[in-house]
Amino acid sequence: MVSAPDLHSGQRSRVWRDTLIAYAFMAPVLLVKLLYTFWPIVFGVFLAFTEYNVISAPKWIGLRNFEELFGIGSFAARGPDRDFWFGMTNSLKYVLVVPIIQFLSIGLAMLVNRQLPGIALFRTAFYVPVVTSFAVVGLIWGWMYNQYGPVNYILTTLGLMNASNPTGLLNNPATALPAVMFVTIWKGLGYYMVLYLAGLQSIDRTLEEAAVIDGANRWEVFWFITLPGLRPTILVCSLLSTVSAIKVFEEIYVMTQGGPAGSTYTALFFIYNKSFGDFRFGYGAAAGLVVAAVSLVLGIINFRLTRGGRAS
Amino acid sequence: MTRDQTNSQLEQAWALRQKRRSSQLITNVIVYVVLFVIAFISIYPFLWTVRSSFTTSGGLFEFPPGLWPTSPGIRNYVEVFQLVPIARQILNSVIICFFGVGGSVLLATLGAYPLAKMNFPGRDAIFYAILATLILPNEAGLIVNFITTKTLGLLQSDAGKYVAIILPALGNVAGLFLMRQAYLSIPLELLEAARMDGASELTIWRRIMLPLTLPTIAAFSILQFVAFWNTFLWPIIVIGSDRQLYPLSAGLLDLSGSFASNTRAVSAGAVIATIPIIIVFLFFQRYFMRGLEGAVKG
Structure with a gap:
């Protein structure tokens, strides 16, 4: 047995040593995170209040970027930046994919969550789009949506499009955005299916069985047992898909570049163009903050709708 | 409850079961x-693309869409190699994946160890700070990261550009969570025993933690392989227009941009870019799904 003071000082040096070792283990990953995750958050906020073109140092201009975006203060005469709000509107329309994906992937997860022969093969098939690069996906769907491509073949066969003069869905301003949204759903479905499958498998089966014994029909079991049990998963999935919907960029960059006639021009496209096209990095960062604020509001809505993701 | 009642209940249950069957x-x-x-x-979209890549004559866009390639051959594949430096781009992708996956696995396995198995001041703060980066606004990330990368002087040489492509993706939050979760399930007694024997933390990490978490490491590796193989936006921003340095996904976009009308050649390129990822996915599917589920649960 060591005496109390000895133990104390020994413990102290031990704590120091352990702390040093702990931080040494974490140093590489923390360094990368500081540089490429924390710094963009801090510096991005700062840039939003500056004028910056990378070549000369950022110049502090206060709220001018925001005045320009909202059309107030010194920009009151010009009105809000129409390009930005047009993009923001399209981004908000894009959020419509969120409930659709949740609805479909919950359904799909329930379908594949049963012991049927060959079911693993189907799960694999649903997952292939998920692991494919958006570069490839964009190209492939560009061909699918071609004027004489497979999609229009189906549409003309169903009588939904004039067979003698079909229009590619991506070339028509009225259909381009929904067409790109469909691709997002197509690519994301398998991903969310896997997450919901995990959620379904974590629900206590005895609860469902007890409900069936008590005379609940399938619909009641789903509504009162399964869905509440899935709430944590629904929160995670809808948050993930809301954030990526409001920030949608890659699929549009690859498929339509914001066209035709600006019909797929989204908020992130605006930020990208302002920054890397016009070299107005400060203005782009300001727009980024507004987008972040919007996605925060949508996140809170998600949180409320799923009752904080508490399974009950 | 009497026996009669039980019997009639049983009969009802039986009838119900027949109906259900x-x-x-x-x-x-x-x-x-x-x-x-x-x-x-x-x-189907993939089948259509494979069909187009082997079709050497006739139209691709026609009603109804064909199922089997007309005069099948590999001419389109030969053509892709002549149009763009695709062999070099495949090599670029392999290099990026090799160092990207290796690096991010190393950083995640190292960084998660103290978070899971050591007591030190600031542990929870660091953990929650990392967690917070998932929800904090990062819309200007692309802009600032480009500036950072430029300031670090990484855009001045070819090797530097590879580092620039890989570096931001090395600190992976999902990886940290996955590894932390896996480490937490290892009994503390095992570590205490090793510490008693005078093993250093690095030895414990290498000899105990890593071997016991191999399935999770595999899962994370696959996730990262897919991410690195598929990335194109950041590489394009970093590299600019030098197609010799593009990874395959970026090269494919460049190919389709320059030869948009040559759908057959571009579809051959798309197949080349997709095959490796599909093969890896099919082989390691089990790990892949597990990684995904774990990344969300953690």
């Missing part, structure tokens, strides 16, 4: 039909 069959048929339709929608 026939309805079960109908349900299963409907389930298969629905699954088949969705699977077809998921896979």
Whole structure:
């Protein structure tokens, strides 16, 4: 047995040593995170209040970027930046994919969550789009949506499009955005299916069985047992898909570049163009903050709708 | 409860079961039909692309779309190699994946160890700070990261550009969570025993933690392989227009931009870019799904 003071000082040096070792283990990953995750958050906020073109140092201009975006203060005469709000509107329309994906992937997860022969093969098939690069996906769907491509073949066969003069869905301003949204759903479905499958498998089966014994029909079991049990998963999935919907960029960059006639021009496209096209990095960062604020509001809505993701 | 009551309840249950069995069959048929339709929608675009890549004559865009390639051959594949430096781009992708996956696995396995198994001041703060980066606004990330990368002087040499492509993706939050979760399940007694024997923390990490978490490491590796193989936006921003340095995904966009009308050659390129990822996915599917689920649960 060591005496109390000895133990104390020994413990102290031990704590120091352990702390040093702990931080040494974490140093590489923390360094990368500081540089490429924390710094963009801090510096991005700062840039939003500056004028910056990378070549000369950022110049502090206060709220001018925001005045320009909202059309107030010194920009009151010009009105809000129409390009930005047009993009923001399209981004908000894009959020419509969120409930659709949740609805479909919950359904799909329930379908594949049963012991049927060959079911693993189907799960694999649903997952292939998920692991494919958006570069490839964009190209492939560009061909699918071609004027004489497979999609229009189906549409003309169903009588939904004039067979003698079909229009590619991506070339028509009225259909381009929904067409790109469909691709997002197509690519994301398998991903969310896997997450919901995990959620379904974590629900206590005895609860469902007890409900069936008590005379609940399938619909009641789903509504009162399964869905509440899935709430944590629904929160995670809808948050993930809301954030990526409001920030949608890659699929549009690859498929339509914001066209035709600006019909797929989204908020992130605006930020990208302002920054890397016009070299107005400060203005782009300001727009980024507004987008972040919007996605925060949508996140809170998600949180409320799923009752904080508490399974009950 | 009397015996009669129990018997009649049993009979009811039996009748219910018979009824259920026939309805079960109908349900299963409907389930298969629905699954088949969705699977077809998921896979058909790829089949169309493979067909186009082997089609050497005739139109690709026609009603109804063809199923089998007309005069099948590998001419389109030969052509892709002549049009763009695709062999070099494949090599670029392999290099990026090798160092990217290796690096991010190393950083995640190292960084998660103290978070899971050591007590030190600031542990929870660091953990929650990392967690917070998932929800904090990062819309200007692309802009600032480009500036950072430029300031670090990484855009001045070819090797530097590879580092620039890989570096931001090395600190992976999902990886940290996955590894932390896996480490937490290792009994503390094992570590205490090793510490008693005078093993250093690095030895414990290498000899105990890593071997016991291999399935999770595999899962994370696959996730990262897919991410690195598929990335194109950041590489394009970093590299600019030098197609010799593009990874395959970025090269494919460049190919389609320059030879948009040559759908056959571009579809051959798309197949080349997709095959490796599909093969890896099919082989390691089990790990992949596990990684995904774990990344969300953690």
